[in-house]
Amino acid sequence: MEVLHRALAGVDVHLRKAVVCLRIQKGSKVVREVRSFGTTTPELLELRAWLVAEQCPIVVIESTGVYWKPIFNVLEGELEVILANAAHVKTLPGRKTDMRDAEWLAEVGAHGLVRGSFIPGAAFRQLRECTRYRRSLVRSRATEVNRLQKVLESANIKLGAVVSDVCGVSGRAMVRAMVAGEHDPVRLAGLARGSLRSKVDQLVPALTGYFAATHAFVIEQILDHIEYLEGRIEAIGAEVERRCEPFIEVIELLKTIPGVGPLTAEVIVAEIGLDMGRFATAHHLASWAGLCPGNNESAGRRRTGRTRRGNAWLRDVMCEAGWAAVRSKGTYLNALYRHLAFARGKGAKKALIAVAHSMLIAVWHILTDHVPYQELGPNHLAPAHPDRLRNALIRRLEKLGYNVTLAPTPLAA
Numbered sequence: 001m002e003v004l005h006r007a008l009a010g011v012d013v014h015l016r017k018a019v020v021c022l023r024i025q026k027g028s029k030v031v032r033e034v035r036s037f038g039t040t041t042p043e044l045l046e047l048r049a050w051l052v053a054e055q056c057p058i059v060v061i062e063s064t065g066v067y068w069k070p071i072f073n074v075l076e077g078e079l080e081v082i083l084a085n086a087a088h089v090k091t092l093p094g095r096k097t098d099m100r101d102a103e104w105l106a107e108v109g110a111h112g113l114v115r116g117s118f119i120p121g122a123a124f125r126q127l128r129e130c131t132r133y134r135r136s137l138v139r140s141r142a143t144e145v146n147r148l149q150k151v152l153e154s155a156n157i158k159l160g161a162v163v164s165d166v167c168g169v170s171g172r173a174m175v176r177a178m179v180a181g182e183h184d185p186v187r188l189a190g191l192a193r194g195s196l197r198s199k200v201d202q203l204v205p206a207l208t209g210y211f212a213a214t215h216a217f218v219i220e221q222i223l224d225h226i227e228y229l230e231g232r233i234e235a236i237g238a239e240v241e242r243r244c245e246p247f248i249e250v251i252e253l254l255k256t257i258p259g260v261g262p263l264t265a266e267v268i269v270a271e272i273g274l275d276m277g278r279f280a281t282a283h284h285l286a287s288w289a290g291l292c293p294g295n296n297e298s299a300g301r302r303r304t305g306r307t308r309r310g311n312a313w314l315r316d317v318m319c320e321a322g323w324a325a326v327r328s329k330g331t332y333l334n335a336l337y338r339h340l341a342f343a344r345g346k347g348a349k350k351a352l353i354a355v356a357h358s359m360l361i362a363v364w365h366i367l368t369d370h371v372p373y374q375e376l377g378p379n380h381l382a383p384a385h386p387d388r389l390r391n392a393l394i395r396r397l398e399k400l401g402y403n404v405t406l407a408p409t410p411l412a413a
Contacts, residue, residue: 002311004112009051010105011061011290012066017041018082021102022048022054023110032294034099034104039067044074051079062086062101063117072119082109082116089114093242099285118288120273127270134236141229146181148175148222156209162202167226170196173186173222174207179216187380225326240266253366256373258333271314273368289314291357307353310334315356323355332376333358 006025011018012276022033037047051059059075061068068083075081080264084105091104108114120128145167149160157178163171173191190204196203244251247269254265272285279285287293289309295304298318326337340351362373383389394404 002365007056010102014099019098019102020119023106124273131270154217158206258328259321267317276368282361318356335378
């Protein structure tokens, strides 16, 4: 095979050690040198100095957990770094050693057989750290709220059956009062606020239970943890907003997509950046995010088309935005969901993935052309030949034994 890179290094990285194979093509002769380095910053600086001295312009690193990041931080700006997906550069089984892995990375890299993973710029990587941490905190809060619900159930308190959010203003006031020693269900129900006051008759029996001192102690710890997490979420949210100030115009454009709010727009910008040149087409972006059907065909027979593993953070937030979009009235995304879910049931996950896919396609065009979302309308999926559809439906009804007579409505006339 043709050698595309005369000088290249392959790095097999671990927690404490990085094995580096420097491959240099000299005419028809290949010279390889393997060295091991520690993964602390001073030792990685020695690695960089060695590669620069040997005039090696490209380094291939296997993406192993987060262990590749320290090496990338040191080499970024000095050398071109190709981050290889570990699943794409597996060597032969039974012959696996750190040295052989490094040599194999150098070999496939020299012949151009490895494709580099997408790594956004430093500003977007730092923004990623904040948005991903915020999402982790939100998940932790949801876990604590579920734990609170379980403890209330164990005390025969059925507050969750009446209140949509046990940690809302009314629900939290009632739970705090129970922790403080108030167990009269009438007085507890009197703490309801807003529209919940109309459910006082339901709250009184729901707040009648067996609330013990142990329940009070555990619930107090849970509430304190929830409030702590809410404070951290608010603080990290303020930091995300500050870091997103240079991208405010792009975020406003992304918010024109139905179902996309400010938090979703911030995650989109953090995960994919602003330069869509990294993705050849909009469908490449959807594939990278894991929001498109997979290809699995053998012997002319197509097997499962389940989606591939992609960027889990972007995929999750786009699916959440998709659920919001399908609830919007009079939009193309709502019509798309209803069209696809018709044969699979109301809660079809495949239809949701298709909506998230369509939204991500729109994201690519918005970031590429710097234009707002173009609403196609609910009639975009209307049949091109309505007469054919009408006749087909009539034939289906007649096969079921019905005599069909159609009369146009005044609106259609």
